[in-house]
Amino acid sequence: xxxxxxxxxxxxxxxxxxxxxxxxxxxxxxxxxxxxxxxxxxxxxxxxxxxxxxxxxxxxxxxxxxxxxxxxxxxxxxxxxxxxxxxxxxxxxxxxxxxxxxxxxxxxxxxxxxxxxxxxxxxxxxxxxxxxxxxxxxxxxxxxxxxxxxxxxxxxxxxxxxxxxxxxxxxxxxxxxxxxxxxxxxxxxxxxxxxxxxxxxxxxxxxxxxxxxxxxxxxxxxxxxxxxxxxxxxxxxxxxxxxxxxxxxxxxxxxxxxxxxxxxxxxxxxxxxxxxxxxxxxxxxxxxxxxxxxxxxxxxxxxxxxxxxxxxxxxxxxxxxxxxxxxxxxxxxxxxxxxxxxxxxxxxxxxxxxxxxxxxxxxxxxxxxxxxxxxxxxxxxxxxxxxxxxxxxxxxxxxxxxxxxxxxxxxxxxxxxxxxxxxxxxxxxxxxxxxxxxxxxxxxxxxxxxxxxxxxxxxxxxxxxxxxxxxxxxxxxxxxxxxxxxxxxxxxxxxxxxxxxxxxxxxxxxxxxxxxxxxxxxxxxxxxxxxxxxxxxxxxxxxxxxxxxxxxxxxxxxxxxxxxxxxxxxxxxx
RNA sequence: GACUCAGUAGCUCAGCAGGUAGAGCACAUCCCUUUUAAGGAUGGGGUCCUGGGUUCGAAUCCCAGCUGAGUCACCA
Numbered sequence: 001x002x003x004x005x006x007x008x009x010x011x012x013x014x015x016x017x018x019x020x021x022x023x024x025x026x027x028x029x030x031x032x033x034x035x036x037x038x039x040x041x042x043x044x045x046x047x048x049x050x051x052x053x054x055x056x057x058x059x060x061x062x063x064x065x066x067x068x069x070x071x072x073x074x075x076x077x078x079x080x081x082x083x084x085x086x087x088x089x090x091x092x093x094x095x096x097x098x099x100x101x102x103x104x105x106x107x108x109x110x111x112x113x114x115x116x117x118x119x120x121x122x123x124x125x126x127x128x129x130x131x132x133x134x135x136x137x138x139x140x141x142x143x144x145x146x147x148x149x150x151x152x153x154x155x156x157x158x159x160x161x162x163x164x165x166x167x168x169x170x171x172x173x174x175x176x177x178x179x180x181x182x183x184x185x186x187x188x189x190x191x192x193x194x195x196x197x198x199x200x201x202x203x204x205x206x207x208x209x210x211x212x213x214x215x216x217x218x219x220x221x222x223x224x225x226x227x228x229x230x231x232x233x234x235x236x237x238x239x240x241x242x243x244x245x246x247x248x249x250x251x252x253x254x255x256x257x258x259x260x261x262x263x264x265x266x267x268x269x270x271x272x273x274x275x276x277x278x279x280x281x282x283x284x285x286x287x288x289x290x291x292x293x294x295x296x297x298x299x300x301x302x303x304x305x306x307x308x309x310x311x312x313x314x315x316x317x318x319x320x321x322x323x324x325x326x327x328x329x330x331x332x333x334x335x336x337x338x339x340x341x342x343x344x345x346x347x348x349x350x351x352x353x354x355x356x357x358x359x360x361x362x363x364x365x366x367x368x369x370x371x372x373x374x375x376x377x378x379x380x381x382x383x384x385x386x387x388x389x390x391x392x393x394x395x396x397x398x399x400x401x402x403x404x405x406x407x408x409x410x411x412x413x414x415x416x417x418x419x420x421x422x423x424x425x426x427x428x429x430x431x432x433x434x435x436x437x438x439x440x441x442x443x444x445x446x447x448x449x450x451x452x453x454x455x456x457x458x459x460x461x462x463x464x465x466x467x468x469x470x471x472x473x474x475x476x477x478x479x480x481x482x483x484x485x486x487x488x489x490x491x492x493x494x495x496x497x498x499x500x501x502x503x504x505x506x507x508x509x510x511x512x513x514x515x516x517x518x519x520x521x522x523x524x525x526x527x528x529x530x531x532x533x534x535x536x537x538x539x540x541x542x543x544x545x546x547x548x549x550x551x552x553x554x555x556x557x558x559x560x561x562x563x564x565x566x567x568x569x570x571x572x573x574x
Numbered sequence: 575g576a577c578u579c580a581g582u583a584g585c586u587c588a589g590c591a592g593g594u595a596g597a598g599c600a601c602a603u604c605c606c607u608u609u610u611a612a613g614g615a616u617g618g619g620g621u622c623c624u625g626g627g628u629u630c631g632a633a634u635c636c637c638a639g640c641u642g643a644g645u646c647a648c649c650a
Contacts, residue, residue, distance in 0.1 A: 008619050009584055009601050068613090069606045086608070111600075125608050147585040148600055150611040157611055158586045158599055164642045165585095176585095218650070265649045266575090371650095413650090420650060476650090489643095500641070 009145045016108040017141045025104065027141035033116045035059050040080035046121045046129050053121035056131060058083070059139060061175065062113050064148070067106055076117065076131070077175075084130040085117060092136055105136065112142030149176045167497050180492075186305055187481045187493055191258060193304040194278060197297050203254030203280065208243035210236060210260065216456045217241030217398070220263040223273075236262035241398065241472065242459045244281045245427060248470050249462045256280035258477065269489040270419070273498050276477040285471040287410045287426045291387050294414060294422055294473055295322040298385070298480075305484055312486050313417055316383060324385040324414070329374060332388055336378045341370060343407075349373075363447050367394025382415035397437040397453055399425035400469075414475075416483055424473035431463035517572040 006014070017027045037056040046053045060078035070089040075082050089101040109115070118135040147160040159177070160166065166173040166180075173180050195205065213232060215222040217239030227234050240259045247255045262274050282290070302309050302320040309321040327335070334340050339352050349369040353360045358376050360369060370392050382388070389412040390402060399409035410426035428434050438455040481493040491497035 007584060007601095012601065064610080066609050066612050067606090068609065071608065073609050073612085075610090084610075088608090107602095124610090126610070128608095128610075130608090145584040145600065148611095149585085150599070152611045155611085160585065162581090162585090162642085164581095167642090220649075263649080266647085268649090269644085271649070423650075474650095502641085 010143060013110055013143045017143065020108055025138060027138060029139065033059055033137065033139055038080040039076065039078050039083040042083045042121055042129050043081060048123050056121060057118050058131065059116040062109065062111055062115060064111065084128055085133050086130050087133045091134060110142060111148060112146040113138065114140035146172065147176055167491055167499055168502065170495055183485045183487060183493060184495065186485045189305060190301050190481055190484060191477065193301050194297060197300055198256050198280060201254060203256055204252055206247060206255050206257050208240045208257060212237050214454050214456045216454060216459065219453055221265055223262050223264045238263050240279055242456055244279055245467060246459065246462045248281050248283055249465055249467045253283040267498060272490050272494055277474050278477055279472065279474040281470055281472040283468040283470050287412055287424055287471050290424045290471040290473050291412055294424065295324045301484065311484060313483055314488060318384060318416060318483065320385055324387055326387045326389055328390045329388055332378045333373055336381060337373065365394050365444065367392045371395050379415065380418035383417055386415045387412045388415055397441050398428050400428045419479065421479055422473055422475040424471065427470040427472050429463060429467040429469060431460055434463055435460055519572055
């Protein structure tokens with residue numbers, strides 16, 4: 001990287017690093033630095049009268065400094081939080097040589113540097129628990145200035161808040177915004193709580209293929225890739241449902257997977273092209289059992305995270321205390337539109353849609369029409385956790401037909417805050433019925449429904465061997481995390497949300513290419529700083545304009561260079 | 575994909591009846607007490623997102639593009 005591209009502060013930090021090296025201090029030492037205390041332990045457990053923490057070794061990042069003559073304070077931040085350091089010149093430099101304090105600490109260290117300290121805990125006159133530092137070790141020099149976020153009385157100043165930068169440079173976001181770190185700690189706790197719940201029941205955590213030759217188990221546009229050795233197309237999975245069911249056929253009675261799925265569709269605050277779903281399948285159960293299981297799981301997650309079932313979400317409080325309300329889809333539609341759609345034909349449904357002001361198109365079948373009515377008129381009303389049950393068969397090609405109501409299936413979706421959180425069925429295990437449903441999907445596809453499912457012949461073969469009655473459930477982990485951590489955007493619960501790639505800097509011609517034109521090195525730097533990255537770009541400018549701009553730049557930036565003559569500039573561009 | 579808003583110093587943001595680019599923090603030099611959004615003094619730092627246009631003159635007005643956010647469309 002050429003000097004011209006670095007900011008003043010970056011140059012200063014690089015110089016500081018070089019000075020450290022010149023003093024014989026390695027800015028990136030290799031040796032282990034064994035730590036015995038975390039910041040949070042000092043904050044929570046240090047008591048002066050107990051005289052504990054008198055021999056601590058800590059490491060972390062310097063997040064703030066207050067330098068006063070021969071004593072200073074600094075904020076050390078480790079994974080657990082922050083603790084104040086007290087550094088006294090004559091203690092870290094007992095002899096005549098005060099270099100470590102005056103030079104190394106005061107001048108060469110910066111906010112963002114990673115250091116190790118040895119010392120003892122004490123309380124300052126202001127009453128803050130702190131570490132009295134006896135020994136200071138540089139563990140890693142930081143070459144880029146970190147945003148400095150300050151806070152007083154809960155008020156945050158100069159927050160690092162630009163969403164683009166926060167998502168692109170999540171590492172910076174995590175360093176300076178503690179609530180961000182907290183969200184991700186909670187995300188892991190959600191997953192751990194669920195995993196523990198499943199393992200207690202003896203269910204088996206499994207892994208199934210991400211690269212699939214038939215993208216099945218859901219209706220969505222897949223990402224496509226190509227396998228060279230086999231010379232076949234492969235798809236990134238849109239769901240893992242069909243593989244988990246194959247394992248139930250194989251004799252496992254409870255399997256689950258935390259799975260990344262991929263869908264090549266639009267992105268917004270609730271959709272990312274790759275996202276995490278947990279799917280679980282349990283043999284000899286039905287969707288009623290699964291409802292109880294699901295609400296127990298979710299209540300448990302809420303309690304593990306918050307110690308209560310009541311969780312803030314935006315301006316609402318969601319109460320995850322079970323049992324959740326259960327409403328059939330028909331009742332939901334009756335409740336919010338006044339129409340009883342039981343037994344209605346496709347034509348009648350289309351008519352109802354017209355009356356409700358819902359747009360339809362001819363490719364929509366009965367199921368799709370009902371789905372539209374529910375989505376437009378009902379879904380957003382279900383703020384508190386509610387199971388919507390018994391979906392029309394047309395919308396549920398993998399679901400067993402309802403045991404008593406014709407035209408419906410044994411399916412539920414869990415709605416929270418007006419959004420789908422989980423989806424579950426009594427799984428269709430009748431291979432003849434399943435084949436017919438797939439063929440119906442094929443007809444929909446030919447009719448123009450581009451999200452209809454493919455037929456997976458091997459899956460049908462598996463069902464023909466016999467799958468026990470099974471209930472399965474899938475739950476969006478990203479969405480669950482959003483609900484449980486009060487984040488309204490999926491980007492805030494993914495470490496690295498998908499972004500358009502940053503424009504990579506244009507390729508820059510080497511200095512020597514410019515110098516071949518007859519330019520001196522100092523002017524090459526000026527020309528590059530003015531934005532000419534290639535010799536070619538330079539040649540496109542009129543010599544007179546370049547001459548003017550060069551002299552102007554020299555003057556404006558007080559470079560103090562001797563201006564070239566117009567003839568010289570002419571000769572460069574010749 | 576459509577519309578709306580935004581892009582100015584390392585960070586947060588002012589400046590927009592067009593007339594020499596500003597503040598706070600951060601940074602540098604100096605003073606300093608166990609200080610805490612530390613304080614005081616001085617100073618350096620900018621392709622005002624990019625490219626066109628209007629104009630004697632554009633950060634500011636107009637057009638196009640890039641990136642992001644929001645709304646909608648699409649989408650379990």
